[in-house]
Structure formats: C-alpha cells, structure tokens
Amino acid sequence: MIKIGIVGGAGYTAGELIRLIVNHPNVELDFVYSTSNAGNFIYQVHDDLFGTLDLKFSSEINKNVDVLFLCLGHGNSKKFLEANLFSNNTKIIDLSNDFRLNADAVFQEKEFVYGLPEAQKEKIEKANNIANPGCFATAIQLALLPLAKAGLINSEVHVNATTGSTGAGVSPSATTHFSWRDNNFSVYKAFAHQHLGEIGESLTALQNDFSNEIFFIPNRGNFSRGIFASVYLDFEGTLDDAYELFDNFYKDAVFTHVSKSPVHLKQVVNTNNCFLHLQKHKNKLLITSVIDNLLKGASGQAIQNMNLIFGLPQTEGLKLKANSF
Template identity: 55%
Template sequence: MIKVGIIGGAGYTAGELLRILVGHPETDIAFVHSTSNAGNPIHSVHKDLVGDIEGDFTDQLQFDVDVIFICSGHGHSRSFVESNDIPSHVKIIDLSNDYRLKDHADGFVYGLPELNLEAIKTANKIANPGCFATAIQLAILPLAAKGWLTEDVHVNAITGSTGAGQNPSATSHFSWRNNNISIYKAFSHQHLGEINQSIQQLQDGYAGDVKFIPVRGNFTKGIFASVYTHCTVDEKEVVAAYKEFYKDAKYVHVLDYAPDMKQVVNTNKCLIHVEKHGDTVLVTSCIDNLIKGASGQAVQNMNLMFGLDQKVGLQLKSLGF
C-alpha cells in the first residue's frame, strides 16, 4: 500500500483528492494536514465524506509516507518545500503552479501524462497541471506534435465556480453568480505559461499566440473549451492525428461529435472533438476541473510514479445529470 500524506487538507482540491483516495485500493491515507482545522474530523469540513473516512486533521507533519500531495494553493507550495526537510524517498505531487515552468521547476516534472508519460513514471516530484491548462493543452497538443500550428490559436473556456476555491468573494456569491456570465484575465491568464511551454516542447519555434478568454460559468464543476486555429490539413488527416496522439491515453477520448460538458463531470476523462470548417480547425474539449483538472490527474500521476495502472482508483461513477 502507498502511504499518503496530504498538505493543505481543508481546501477544495484536497477534498476532491480524499473523495478519490477513499476508494483507491492501493493507498492508505496516513495524515491530512491542516493548520486551520487541526483536531477537527475530516468529515466536518468535507461533509459528504461522512461514513467514508474517519480521523481528524492534524497540524503535525510526518514524513514516514511514500508520497505527499501539496494542496496548499499557489505560492505556498514552494515555501512549504523549502522550509521542510522532506526525505528524498518521499515523492511529492504539487497541485499548485509553483513548479510548473521549467525555469523554476527545481526537478519537478510537469505532470501531464499525455505529454510526459515516461518522465512521470520515473519522477520523484510532479508539478500537476492547471485545470484550464489541461483542457486547453489536450485540445492543442496533437496539432503541435505534428508541427501544424502556424497562426494564433483562439481559445474560449468556461469554468465552474469550484475553480476559484472556497474563499468567499464577490464573484462566488450565489446571488451574483447564479444565472450570470462574466469574463476575467482576458489574454493574460496564468495558465498560458504552461500551455505555451508544452506547445514549444512539441513544436519548437511556434511563433503564434494562444489568445485565451476565461469565462466564469454559473455551475460548480467542469470546464468546456472551444479552440480553433488556421489549418490547411484535411479533416480526416487531422482527426487521425488526434486519435494517433491519444491512442495510449487512458482518459482522453476523441469523439465523432461535439461533447457537452456534463459528459465528464465527476470523471477523470477529457473528451475531444475535432472538425474542420474551411481552413479552420475547431477542437472542443471538456474536463471536470477538479478531477482531470486537479486531483484526479494527481492520482493518475501517482499511479504512474508507483508503477500502477493509470486507471487504478480512477474509474469514478460519472454524475450523468
């Protein structure tokens, strides 16, 4: 059994990680760390886990585990790693954006299995991708792998409210967000860094821009991205390239129709559809932002790092409705 520790255990991604790990047959949860909730039952915060998990949050750190997941939020992971003497045999999976860019990766491998499968298998430290970054990369990377990106890529992606975490804010207030739509950080979202880095990894020298408009949706879970760019390659050939790129992927499915977002809610799947309109290729892509976009992908990475089948513990019942 893999002994697991979780840092930042009271937040949304930690909750989702726990929901997955309580059903994972190869892991034991050794501790769930939270300063603010130390001493409280874990299911007093993640209330839907009542009956599924016993034990309390702790503020004591212990490193006699096999892997720790850091769910503390952006900026906190690096300071946690640097201020603690984590033994080298403890693998680390970090869900923040602190180590995603190569310039500051400090040995962390970027944990997108569909891009870096072999490197993940042998990694000790994983920088787990961002949610938007996952949905968007999985839509673009097959084009980059073929060297087919020639012009700007246009991305519009809408996300559920859980992407913003549990801290109350004006834009997470129910009376405001219900039935509302708005955009934020147009063309400047922080995930663009990792998206561009992965594109360059596959198509070195691509000089175009990824023009990305993030949208706040009036739902809790899911990301739906529509992505298009100039492309003169035949539709058949493009679709074949996507199927080839994902032929060994366990959780990416290339459909022959455009998906709707709820097909993936509460699963680790990414559904992709590719269609040509004249010289434009349109790719739609959707994921559950907290699963394939965060904690599910983190478990997928853990499985790979420990030599398990990628799907162990990740065959989640989809919501359906």
C-alpha cells in the same frame, strides 16, 4: 500500501483528493495537515465523507510518507517546503503553480516534472516530484498537443473557455457568491491568464518553432464544476486528416478520447476523462475540449501521476462514473 500525506486539506482539490484516496486499493491516508482545522474530523469540512472516514485533521506531519500532495494556494508550496524537510524517498506532487514552469522546475535540489501524462508519460514514470498542471492548461493543451507534435500550429490560436465556480477555490469572494454567480456569466483575466506560460512551454517542447500567440479568453460559468474549452486555429488538411492525427496521438491514452459527436460537460464531470470533438470551417479547425476541473484538471490527474510513478495502472482508483442526469 503507499502511505499518503496531504497538506492544505480544507479546499476543493484536497476534498476530491481525499475522496479518491479512501477508495484507492493501493494507498493508505496517513495524515491530512491543516493549521485551521487541526483536531477536527475531516468530515466536518468535507461532509460527504461522513460515515466513510473517521480521520481527524492533523497539526503534525509525518516526514517519511511515500507521497506528499501539496494542495496549497499558489506561492505557498515553496514556503512550506522551505520550512519542512521530507525523506529523500518521499515523492512530492504539487497541485499549485509553483513548479510548473521550466524556470521553477528545480527547487532545493528537487526536480519537478510537469505532470501531463498525455505529453510525457515516460518522464513521469521516472520522476520523484510532479508539478501537476493547471485546470485550464490541461483542457487547452489536450486540444492542441496532436497538432504541436505534427508541427502544425502555424497560426495564432484562439481559445474561449468557461469554468465552474469551484475553479475559484473554496474561499468565498464576490464572484463566487450564489446571488452573483447564478444566472450570470463573465470574463476574467482576458489574454493574461496565469496558465498561458505552461501551455506555451508544453507546445514548444513538441513543436520547436512554435512562436504564435495564444489569445485566451477565460469565462466564469454559472455552474459548479467542469471546463468547456473551444479552441480554433488554421488547419489546411481535411476534417478526416485532423481526426486521424488526433486518433493516432491518443490511441494509448486511457482518459483522453476523441469523439465524432459533439461533447458536453455532463459526459465528463465527476470523472478523470477529457473528451475532444473536432469541426472544420473553411480553413479553421475547431477543437472542443471538456474536463472536470477538480479531477482531470487537478486531483484526478494527481492520482494518475502517482499511479504512473509507482507502476500502477493509470486507471487505479479512477474508475469513476459521470452523472448524466
């Protein structure tokens, strides 16, 4: 059994990670570290785990676990690793943005591989440390990777994407309060979202001459979870050409699927899937991309990366069902 440790156990991504781990046939949850909840039962914070898990949050860390998942706020993973040394055999999977960019990929002699399986499965399989992609970044990159691989991103890219309230984290804020969020819709961080950097680096890795600007408008939706991204750019080929390109690129992908019918969030929420749909209007190609921000956009993808590192089927522990109604 693969022994798992989780640091930062009270948030949404940690809660999803714990739920996946307790149902994964090849892993054992060794500890969930939390300074604010040490000594409390995990189900007292993640109450859907009542009757499933009797483990308590720990104030101690086992530095010899096989895998360490870091579910900390951005900037805190580096601080934690500076203060805590782990075995050279411990694989680290970080769910923050601390190690996603090339400039941050080497830390304390550890090299972090960007963990987007559809882009670099072979590198992940050989990796010791993973920088898990951002949620918006995952949805947007999966919409663009086939075009970058073919060298066909030759215009500016426009993205309008909406995320659920869980994308803002578990700590309450003015824009996550129910009375504000319900029946409401808003834009935030227009043209300046922190995920743009990792998106650009992934596209450049596939298309060396990529230099076009990505105009990204993120939105807050009045729902709990999921990301719906609409991405469009110039494309000279036909719609059939586009579908052939995407079908070939994702033919071996176990979680990313190309649909000839329009896609919607209920198809993917509570799963590790990404569904893509293509439309052509004059010289523009529109790609719609839908994911669950907490699963394919965070904890599910982290488990997928762990499975790849340990030679397990990518679907192990991730055979999840969407709630259609």
